[in-house]
Amino acid sequence: MELSAELAAFLRSRRDAMPPHEAGVTPYGGRRRVPGLRREELAQIAGLSVAYYTRLEQGHGGNVSDAVLAAIARALRLNADERAHLFRISHPVRHAPPHGPEHLPPGKRALIDAIEAVPAMIVGRRADVLAWNRLAHALLAWHLDFERPRHEDRRPNLSRMVFLDPVHRALYADRPAKARDHAAFLRVVAGRYPNDPELARLIGELTMKSEEFAGLWAEHPVRTCASVTARFEHPRAGRMTLAEEVFELPEDPGQRLVMFTAEPGSASAAALRRLLPETP
Template sequence: MGDSTTLGDFLRSRRGRLRPEDLGITSYGLRRVPGLRREELAQLAGVSPTYYTRLEQGQSYQASPAVLESLADALRLSDDERAHLHRLARPASPARRRATRTAAVRPDTRRLLDAMGEIPALLIDFRSDVLGWNRLGHRLLAGHLAPDAPHHGADRPNLTRMLFLDAHHRELFPRWRQAAACAVAALRSAAGRHRDDRRLAELIGELTMKSQDFAALWAGHAVGGHAYGERLLRHPEVGELVLDLETLTLSDGSGHRVLLYNAV
C-alpha cells in the first residue's frame, strides 16, 4: 500500500471520530457516514476543501508543517498522533522495502539485563522482537519458550505476535483487549517511523491475515507511544500479579528498549 494511501486512511479515520456538535458545527441533512465532512474539516483547518480532498485521497503530498499543524489542531490529535501525521506526510524513500538490520545487542546491555536479578526485564526492538531477557523476564512472559529463544535471529519471539497468536502468552493478560490495543497502537507508530522496513510490513501482514482481533484494531489507526504504567498479569505458577511497567530507551542510537516489570 502506498504512503499517500496510508496518510489518507489516517486522516479519514481521525475525521470520522469527530462529532460536529462537539465542535460547534450545526449539522444539516442526513449524514451517510459518521464524523465531519471534508469541507467542515477544511474550514476548521483553514484550507480549501479541494486541497484537503486531494490530500486525503493521496493525490497531493504538498503539505507544509504549518498546514499539518492546522490539520492536527482541527482533528484534535494527541501528541503521538500529531507526530505520526508529520511522519506520514513526508515521502518515504523510493527504494524498495528492505529488512532493516537489527542493531547488535551490546555485551554490556546483556550484562545489564542479567544484573537486574530481582526485576523481570526484556530487551526489544522497534518491531517488538525480543532480543534478550533475564531469568525472571523469561519466566514471567514466556516460560513456555526456550530460554535461548531470543538468540534465534529471525525466529526470535515477538511480543505482538505472541499477544495475538500464542495462547499461552495471551492467557497471561486478564485485561487482554487493553493490552492488545496498546500493542497495536505502538506498532502503528513504529510503522510510521519505519515505512521501508520489510520485516515489519511482513509482521503486520501476517497478523492481519491470522488474527481478526488484530485486523480490527489495525483498521482503527490508533497511534501510541511506549508502554508504561500498571499491568495486571495472571501467571500460571504464581497467580495474579500487579506490576509497574517502565520502558527505557537505550542511548546508543539502536532504538532498543528495556522493559522492566516491578512489583507494586
C-alpha cells in the same frame, strides 16, 4: 503502504472518529451519512479549501506544508503521538530503512543478566525480544525456550505473542488494551520505517492470521510505548498488578529497556517473588 496512501487513510480514520459536537459543529437535523465530521466541516475548521483537503484524503496532496499539517492536527484534536505520526508520514523518509535482524551489544545482555530482582528485557523496534532475564522469561513466556532471544531467527516477538500465542494471550487480565497498545505501537514504527521488509512481513502475518489485529489496524491507532499499569493472571503466581516501565535506549534507536515492578509490600510483590528462581 505508500506514504501518501498512509496519510489519506490516517486522516479518514481520525475524521470518522471525531464527534461533530466535540469539533463545535452544530447539527441541523436529519441523519448524518458519516460517523464523524464531513470533509467540508473539517476543511472549514482547519481553514483549508474543501478541494485541497479532499485531495489529501485521496492520496494526491503532494508535499504538505507544516502549517497545513498543524492546522489539521488542531482541527482533529490529535494528541502528541498522533501529531508526530501525522508529520512523519507526510514527509519523505530521509534515512535508509533498516534491514535484517537487530543486533544487541554484549554489554546490554550482561546488563539484563545482572538484573535479578525484577523482570527486565530489551525489546527491539519490531517488538522482538533481544534479551530477557530469568524473571521476565518466567513472567511472560515460561512456555518458550529461555535461550530463544540469543538466536536471531528464533527471537520471540511480543506483538506476535499477544495476537497469536494462546498461552501468552491468556496472561493478560486486560488483554484487549494490551492488543490495542501493540497495534498502535506497530503503526508508529511503520510510519518511521515504511520500507522495512521484516516489519511489513510481521504486519502482513498478523493481518492474515488475526481478525482482531486486522480490525485494530484498520482503525489506525497510534501510540508510542510508554509506562503503563499491566494486570496479569499468571498460572503459577496468580493475580498481579505491575508497573511496566519503558526506557528508550538513545544509542540504539528503537530499542527499549522494559522492566516490571510491584508496589512494595503488596500482594503483587509477593506473587512476583513466587516467580523467582529457586536457590539451592
